[in-house]
Amino acid sequence: MVITATGERLPQVVYWGERLPLGEDLVTLHNAHAIDVTGGMLDENPDLSLSPEASRTFPGQPGLIVRSEDGTPLLPKFCFESVENGKDLTIRYRDEGNGLTLTFEFITDAETHIIRSKTVLNTDSPVHLHWLAAPVVPAPQASDEMIDFTGRWCGEFQTNRTAWSPGIRYRENRTGRTGHEHFPGLIIPCSGATNTQGEAYAFHYGWSGGHRMVAEELPDGRRQIQWGHAARMEHEASTEFSTAPLYMTYSNEGLNGCAVSFQRHVRDRIVTWPKPDRPRPVHYNCWEAVYFDHKLDVLCDIADRAAKLGAERFVLDDGWFGNRDDDTRALSDWEVDPRKYPDGLTPLIDHVKSLGMSFGIWFEPEMINPDSNIHRAHPDWALGAEDQLLGRQQKAINMALPEVRDFIYDRMSAILANHDIDYIKWDHNRVLPMPDAAQTRGSYRLIDRLREQFPNVEIESCASGGGRIDFGILQRTQRVWLSDSNDALERLNIQHNAALFLPLSITGSHVGPRRCHTSGRMFDISFRAWVAAQRHMGFEMDPRELDDYETRVLTEVTSWWKHNRDWMEDADILRLDSQDPAVIAEQQMPRDGERFVVFAGKAATSAQIAPRPLRLTGLNPHSMYEVNLANRLTASHLSRGMPALKEGPIQVSGAYLMHHGVTLPWSFPDTMWVLEGKRL
Numbered sequence: 001m002v003i004t005a006t007g008e009r010l011p012q013v014v015y016w017g018e019r020l021p022l023g024e025d026l027v028t029l030h031n032a033h034a035i036d037v038t039g040g041m042l043d044e045n046p047d048l049s050l051s052p053e054a055s056r057t058f059p060g061q062p063g064l065i066v067r068s069e070d071g072t073p074l075l076p077k078f079c080f081e082s083v084e085n086g087k088d089l090t091i092r093y094r095d096e097g098n099g100l101t102l103t104f105e106f107i108t109d110a111e112t113h114i115i116r117s118k119t120v121l122n123t124d125s126p127v128h129l130h131w132l133a134a135p136v137v138p139a140p141q142a143s144d145e146m147i148d149f150t151g152r153w154c155g156e157f158q159t160n161r162t163a164w165s166p167g168i169r170y171r172e173n174r175t176g177r178t179g180h181e182h183f184p185g186l187i188i189p190c191s192g193a194t195n196t197q198g199e200a201y202a203f204h205y206g207w208s209g210g211h212r213m214v215a216e217e218l219p220d221g222r223r224q225i226q227w228g229h230a231a232r233m234e235h236e237a238s239t240e241f242s243t244a245p246l247y248m249t250y251s252n253e254g255l256n257g258c259a260v261s262f263q264r265h266v267r268d269r270i271v272t273w274p275k276p277d278r279p280r281p282v283h284y285n286c287w288e289a290v291y292f293d294h295k296l297d298v299l300c301d302i303a304d305r306a307a308k309l310g311a312e313r314f315v316l317d318d319g320w321f322g323n324r325d326d327d328t329r330a331l332s333d334w335e336v337d338p339r340k341y342p343d344g345l346t347p348l349i350d351h352v353k354s355l356g357m358s359f360g361i362w363f364e365p366e367m368i369n370p371d372s373n374i375h376r377a378h379p380d381w382a383l384g385a386e387d388q389l390l391g392r393q394q395k396a397i398n399m400a401l402p403e404v405r406d407f408i409y410d411r412m413s414a415i416l417a418n419h420d421i422d423y424i425k426w427d428h429n430r431v432l433p434m435p436d437a438a439q440t441r442g443s444y445r446l447i448d449r450l451r452e453q454f455p456n457v458e459i460e461s462c463a464s465g466g467g468r469i470d471f472g473i474l475q476r477t478q479r480v481w482l483s484d485s486n487d488a489l490e491r492l493n494i495q496h497n498a499a500l501f502l503p504l505s506i507t508g509s510h511v512g513p514r515r516c517h518t519s520g521r522m523f524d525i526s527f528r529a530w531v532a533a534q535r536h537m538g539f540e541m542d543p544r545e546l547d548d549y550e551t552r553v554l555t556e557v558t559s560w561w562k563h564n565r566d567w568m569e570d571a572d573i574l575r576l577d578s579q580d581p582a583v584i585a586e587q588q589m590p591r592d593g594e595r596f597v598v599f600a601g602k603a604a605t606s607a608q609i610a611p612r613p614l615r616l617t618g619l620n621p622h623s624m625y626e627v628n629l630a631n632r633l634t635a636s637h638l639s640r641g642m643p644a645l646k647e648g649p650i651q652v653s654g655a656y657l658m659h660h661g662v663t664l665p666w667s668f669p670d671t672m673w674v675l676e677g678k679r680l
C-alpha cells in the first residue's frame, strides 16, 4: 500500500495490492496517479483521501460528518500535523478552525497479509458525530462487480453480487447487532477471478453494533470504499470517537487468498485461546433434544450416550434458570431453577465430569423479559421505549448503565465461581430498538470483565445462530454458532461461504435430529455427520433417537474427526471451483501442504449424468500425491462402474489433480465424498 500526500492536504492511497519492487519511486507513483482534467471538470481533481472532504469539493460521500454541540454543521478541512512511521503507521491531521484532530492508524501483518486500520476523531469541545469512516481506500478499476453478504435466520452468509456502476452501493445495518442480514464483509474480485485464481481485494469491519459500507463509483470513474459504524449511533456529544478496526487484504490467488488471510488472522491473531494446545473438544448441546424441559435423569441419560458417541463437552442450553419454561419469561433472572434442579446444577455437572466431559452453560446476558423478577424490580433497566415492539417477547437490557453491568456480572460470576464450568454459550436473540454504540461498548466491557475474572472459560457467540459474527466479538470469544440450522444441506452452503472469513477452529457445526427441526427435512446420518466434521464438530440431536446404524456411523465419523483435528484446526479452508454447480467442495490443507482432505458435498442432482472431474488447488505440480476415498463404502448401488478411486487409493501428480481433477464415483444428492490426500 502506498500512501502519499500533496502538500498539507490529507493523504491518499495511491496504490495497494500486489507487492511492488523495492526500488519503486513513490514520488513518481504519486505524480503518475493524478487523473487528467477535461471540459466540465474542476481544474484539479479533488483527492480521494483517507477521509474525503466536502470542503475540498469531493464529488462523492465525505469521510466525516460532524456537528458542533449546538447542532451547527461543521465543514472539516484538515492539514498535516505529524506522522509516526515505525512498525505501525500513525498519521495525524488537524483542523484548527473547527478544533478537530483526525488520526489514521495502520498496522500491517506480514504473515497473515492483513492490514488493520482505524480512524480516531478528537475534538477540542464536544461534538455530535453523524459519520466517521475508517481510512478510505480506492477500489480496483479492473473489477466488474463486488460481493457482499446478506442472510436470515437459518440462512446466514448468502452472497450478493452487484455490478459496479456510477453511484453508490450502500449497506447500512441499523439493527444494533452484526445481524444475520448484514455480515460486515466485502470482496472485490478483479475480472475473471474465481475461488482459486485471479486477483481480489477484501474487507471486514470488526464491530458488533451495526455498520455502514459505501462502495461508490464517482462521476470521474474513481471508486472508493468506506466503512464505519452505522450513522448516528453515537447518541451523546463527545470529544473522542473511533471507528472499529477495518481489516483489509489483497490476493493474487483468487478469493481463497483473501479467505486464507482472514482465516489465519482470526485464528492466530484475533481469538485468544485459554488453552491453546487443547484440541477443540467435540460438543454435545442439548437444545434440540429437550428445549426447556430439563429433567436431571433425562439429561444424565443423554450425557451418557453423548459421551459414548465421542462428545467431550456437554453444553446445557436455555431453560435452567428462573421459571424459564418457555421463551416468554425469566431472562435476567440468572439463578438456578430450584424446581428443575432442587440440588442445584452440581449433580448434573458431577455426572458430566464423571463421563470425562467438561461442562458449558447458556446465558443471554444482554436481554430481559418483561415477565421477570428483574424487570419488575427495575423496569428502567430495559433499553428503549416502554411501548417498543418486543422480539421473542424480550427487550434488551441497557448495557451502557454501570449498575446493569455490575448486576449481570454478579449473577453470572456467582454461577461460574460456584461450579466447574469451562464454557458459556452467549446468546443475543433480538435486534436492538435502535442502533446504539454505547450498548455494544457495554457488552464488550462485560465480556472483558468476565474473561479477566474467568480466563479459562471459553465463550461461544450466538445470536439466534449467526447473528453476531464479526472480528470485534471474536476478540472476546472462541466459537461462533454459525446458524440455528442443523439442516446439513443448508449448512453445507452456509459453511462454504462463511469460510471466506472464518477458520474451522471457531466455527461450530452440529449433527442435528434425524428430521431437522428448522426445515422438516430428513438426511442420512452419514451426510449430517460429515457436514459437521467439516468444522468444529458437535451433536445436538436427542441421542436416544439414534438407531444402531446411525450410532455406528456417527461414532466412526467422530473418531475420524478426532484423529484429524490436530492438523485440520490449523489448516486453511480452500474453496474449490467445482465445474458442477451441484457439487459444493472445499479442500482443507495445512501450510506445509503435506496432506489434505477434500469434502465434496452433493447439494443437488447434476444436470449431466456422470460426475465431472473436480480440480484441486494449492498443490505442488511436481509432487506425487496419494489420494483415497475415506468413505468409499458409502457408494450407492447406482454407482455401477469402477472408477479407480472406488477401488482404492491412486497416486497422481499435483499437476494432474489441479489441471484435470479427480473423477469421483456417481453419488446421490445429499451425500458427501471425503477424499484424503498425502504428498509422497
Ligand code: DGJ
Pocket: 287, 317, 318, 327, 362, 427, 429, 462, 463, 464, 465, 481, 484
Ligand atoms: C437461540 C440459539 O441460537 C439456540 O441455539 C438456542 O440456544 C436458543 N436461542 C435458546 O433459547
